[in-house]
Amino acid sequence: MxxxxxxxxxxxxxxxxxxxxxxxxxxxxxxxxxxxxxxxxxxxxxxxxxxxxxxxxxxxxxxxxxxxxxxxxxxxxxxxxxxxxxxxxxxxxxxxxxxxxxxxxxxxxxxxxxxxxxxxxxxxxxxxxxxxxxxxxxxxxxxxxxxxxxxxxxxxxxxxxxxxxxxxxxxxxxHPLLDRMKIAPSREQARRKLGIQPDEIAIALLPASRWQEIKYLMPILFKAAQQIQAKMPTVKFWIPLSLPKYKIAIETAIKKYQLNAVLVSTPSDHYQTLEVLSAADLAIAKSGTVNLEIALLNVPQVVVYRLSDLTAWLARHLLNFSVPFISPTNLVQMQAIVPELVQEKVTPENIVHEAIELLTNQPKRQEMLNHYQQMKQALGxxxxxxxxxxxxxxxxxx
Structure with a gap:
């Protein structure tokens, strides 16, 4: 030109x-x-x-x-x-x-x-x-x-x-997240940067990128975290901040549920989410693009999502709305690679069960990681x- x-x-x-x-x-x-x-x-x-x-x-x-x-x-x-x-x-x-x-x-x-x-x-x-x-x-x-x-x-x-x-x-x-992974730190680099001890179990919590998720999802997710903490005292939770406006709500909830948790907030979150995810032994995340990031970083995960009860009823009964999966990780090959808890199945007990299973059941954990590798090949x-x-x-x- x-x-x-x-x-x-x-x-x-x-x-x-x-x-x-x-x-x-x-x-x-x-x-x-x-x-x-x-x-x-x-x-x-x-x-x-x-x-x-x-x-x-x-x-x-x-x-x-x-x-x-x-x-x-x-x-x-x-x-x-x-x-x-x-x-x-x-x-x-x-x-x-x-x-x-x-x-x-x-x-x-x-x-x-x-x-x-x-x-x-x-x-x-x-x-x-x-x-x-x-x-x-x-x-x-x-x-x-x-x-x-x-x-x-x-x-x-x-x-x-x-x-x-x-x-x-x-x-x-x-999928463009393949490009994003090039800047991701290794597990060792991320844990060293965040100061995570070798014997510490790090769980990444990703409750919200929308206000409705703060309202409907975060309280249940944090109750589950509280119960996991009671069962596994060496656990520490790491929460990357998606938007600055959610900071007070999340900090308040951490105190309310007495979580041993760190809210990771920097002027730009372009890198911080990858850092937290790379360091994690497990992620509990709301459904979204982040599920693929977690999979590409080889971190086992539990996926959750919840809307208001009225919205869910309208979608099911008036719109006949149903989907095979909600998580992009499962959608790539239309295969149940990660557990999905949706709507009424989003309970603290169900989240705790799935989380503990992935932390303690090595064969199940390895099976998910093997599926991740197959899924990655389908992304280009x-x-x-x-x-x-x-x-x-x-x-x-x-």
């Missing part, structure tokens, strides 16, 4: 903590590949602090307005609508050269449809498409995604097969973000 030409404008839209992480890794790769190709690039979008640190100019922060569930989403409808309205107006006034949508299903389909109708010549990429291949409630959302996208960059093999069968142009790039190879970035840059106007 000639130096006196204006930079190529890319718009990226994502939401929540995991989307911000994935977005930041893609932003870094886009800048890296653009520099090698002598392309001047400017990236704007919706995301969070990690994307901003990677060099994106944020038009709005979406890490704190996300939720899972019907009732749980209600408080975020208005803030999301207002942010969407503002962004659509910006896009209309300043059309980008290319748009990338990352997960964040409802808002991103809204943005994608707006661009398709008002700026139809702009190519739209969906990177990490909504998991319609797992929990599709009908063909409408799938059809919308296929219709509005220039290309889907799939991270799961099954995701690629599903969207291809529905008529989408798909490139399977692999390192260099995921660079492959995705190159695929995107190929579609830029010449």
């Amino acid at each position: 000639l130096q006196n030409q204006p930079p190529i404008q890319i718009f990226i839209s994502t939401g929540e903590v995991s989307g911000d992480l994935q977005g930041s890794m893609l932003v870094e790769a886009l800048f890296r590949q653009a520099k090698q190709a002598n392309i001047a690039l400017e990236i704007r979008g919706l995301g969070g602090e990690k994307m901003a640190e990677a060099g994106a100019i944020l038009l709005g922060n979406t890490t704190e307005i996300g939720s899972v569930g019907i009732l749980e989403s209600l408080p975020y409808i208005l803030p999301t609508y207002l942010m969407q309205k503002q962004v659509k107006q910006y896009l209309k006034n300043h059309p980008p050269d290319l748009v990338i949508l990352i997960d964040y299903m409802g808002p991103n389909i809204g943005i994608g449809n707006f661009i398709k109708h008002n700026l139809p010549t702009i190519p739209i990429f969906y990177y990490i498409a909504p998991q319609e291949w797992v929990w599709s409630l009908g063909s409408r959302s799938t059809a919308q995604i296929v219709k509005l996208t220039h290309r889907i960059l799939a991270i799961f093999p099954e995701e690629a097969r599903y969207f291809q069968s529905k008529g989408a142009k798909v490139t399977w790039v692999g 190879e390192e260099g995921v973000c660079d492959r995705a970035a190159l695929e995107i840059l190929k579609s830029l106007p010449k």
Whole structure:
């Protein structure tokens, strides 16, 4: 590209903590590949602090307005609508050269449809498409995604097969967490850095990246931790802070349940979660992207998730909602690699049982680690973000 030409404008839209992480890794790769190709690039979008640190100019922060569930989403409808309205107006006034949508299903389909109708010549990429291949409630959302996208960059093999069968142009790039693992410390390095003694049992607790999880999940998880502590006095719990606004609530809960726990908080959590997970003998985590990080670090885990009782009832009885698995670790090969405790099965007793079993039953622990290795092979190879970035840059106007 000639130096006196204006930079190529890319718009990226994502939401929540995991989307911000994935977005930041893609932003870094886009800048890296653009520099090698002598392309001047400017990236704007919706995301969070990690994307901003990677060099994106944020038009709005979406890490704190996300939720899972019907009732749980209600408080975020208005803030999301207002942010969407503002962004659509910006896009209309300043059309980008290319748009990338990352997960964040409802808002991103809204943005994608707006661009398709008002700026139809702009190519739209969906990177990490909504998991319609797992929990599709009908063909409408799938059809919308296929219709509005220039290309889907799939991270799961099954995701690629599903969207291809529905008529989408798909490139399977692999899972970006494979790239993130390159910066993970070894178990020995992490334990030394955190000051964990050789005879100490370190359990990573990951209760929340959304406020609803602080409300519905954390109390049960901390009660379980209290019971584990009573049975195994050498246990110490390590809790990486997902968002600064949860710090007081978690610290208060640690005191309430009298846990021998450390809340790990640094100005940037880009590395701290990997450090805690690498050091752990076991992780007890809410369902999400972090489950894959835990698996890739070869740490046994128990996965838990809970919504309000009313939301769960509505989903089951009115929407006929059911999924084979909730954890990405199990979804990769549609196989029960890690135990999942969902809704009414999320009890302190069940969590304690699964946790103690994985800490003391060596054959069961080893079986999970063996399955991790098989699962890892299905995620592709390192260099995921660079492959995705190159695929995107190929579609830029010449």
